[in-house]
Structures are given as structure tokens and as C-alpha cells.
Amino acid sequence: MKAVGDLLAFVIVSTVVLSITLAIFFATMIFNEMTRATLEYGSVKSVFKDIAVKFDSILTGTKLMYGHPSDFVGIGYRRLETDITIAIQLQNGTVASMEINGFYAIQAVVHKILIEANKVIYGSTDSRLVDRLNNAVVLREYTSNGSTVLEMTSDKIYYSIYNITESARSVIVVELVIARIVKPYVVGSGTLVVYSRVNETLSTTYESVQGFTIAMNGDMLTSDQLLSECIGQSVDSVNLHVRVVDVVFEIY
DSSP: OHHHHHHHHHHHHHHHHHHHHHHHHHHHHHHHHHHHHHHHHHHHHHHHHHHHHTHHHHHTTOOEEEEOOOSSEEEEEEEOOOOEEEEEEOTTSOEEEEEEOOOEEEEEEESSOOOSSOEEEESOSSOSEESSGGGGOEEEEEEETTEEEEEEEOOOEEEEEEEEEETTEEEEEEEEEEEEEOOOEESOSSEEEEEEEEOTTTOEEEEEESEEEEEETTEEEEHHHHHHHHHSSOOSOEEEEEEEEEEEEEEO
16 A cells, blocks of 8 residues: 555656646747747837838839848738828820829738737828828838738828929929839749839820829828918919839838
């Protein structure tokens, strides 16, 4: 009987020790995974922030390349519902219309909850119209279905207004730049390349227009409102330059 009791005690002790060992092992494994995922997410966030800070340089011709870890963080995209329509009142009384869509968001996703709250970490969501190229990009992070998502969007309009002299008369020029992240090329992971190219098909110039209206997902803005806000007056006609710049991401 004593031998049976000793054997039973040994089995119980061994089971307890094994359970504690397994618990420590799995806890360590989970901790290590969380640590690695957090480090990878932080590395990719630094890449996204650097792109956002240098966005104006990208729009003016700079090509950037980054290496990034990809064991826990995947980089992909989603299509946005953004739709921009610009109606231009021409000098002869007719109306020309431009429609611009096909906007995408670039996403970095890790299948773990790594943040405490959803927040915008670069840029602003207050206005769709911006007067600095860097303000055309927004970087936000949020949780979705048990994952942490870092998302970059660029679906705003950059504007500039200036005077030029034509035939001894002063002409007001309104330049609108739409920086559009297009559907990226995803053929792997670990390397990210970003650059821009002017969309010659969508970019155009109108001279001596009587006015224009910009519609973005239901928000409306007229040229009179824009000019009154920026130069304190409305004018009879302006020259309008619309430039669409496609921002291209290649993920290898």
C-alpha cells in the first residue's frame, strides 16, 4: 500500500510540475509573440510616418524605398468610397465636369490588439481642402475584428491661389492638386517602394472660367467661397489648373 501511495504522490507532483512548466512555456511564448508583434508594428509605423512627413517630396518626384519586417505585420490595401466631382462654368456658358475616384488606403495589419484607443497619429480629418501638400495625407490606427490596423489615406484637395500677369493684366490662378493613392502592386512582403506620377489623362487647365463647384462625398464648395476665404473677394473669372497626382505603392 505504501508503494502505491508513493506512486500516486509521485504522479500528482509530476502532473503539477508539468502543468506549471507548460503554463510558463505558453505564457513565455505568448509574451514573446506579443513583444515581436509590437516591435514589428512599431517599425512599420515608423515607415508610414516617414512617408507621411515626406509626402510633399513624393508628390514632387522623390522615390522612396523601405525595408520592413513582415512576420507579424502584413501590408495591404482597401478601396475608399471617395468620389470627387468638379463642375466648371466655362466662359461660353457651358459646364465642363470632372469626376475623380479610384482612391485607395494603404493598411498595415497585425492580428493582435496592440493599442488602447483609436486615434489619428498624423494629419487631420477636419477638412477635405488643405493649403499644404503634407496635409493631404492622414495616418490613423484603430482596432477591427481582433486586429490592429494602421491606415494611410490621401483623399483631399490641395489648393493654391496666386496672381500672374498676362498681357499687362493681372490674372488670378487657382491650382487644385488631388493626390490619389491608387491600387498598389502587392507581389510579396518585406520591401515597400513609393513614388508618384502625374495623371495626364485627368489633369487639365481651363482659362477664364466664371466659377467652379467641388463636390466631395456630399460636401460642396464653390469658387466664390474659396476665393472669399483666401483673398477676401470674389472675381469675375479665374484660370483653373487641376492636377491629379497618382501615388503608387509597390510591395515586394
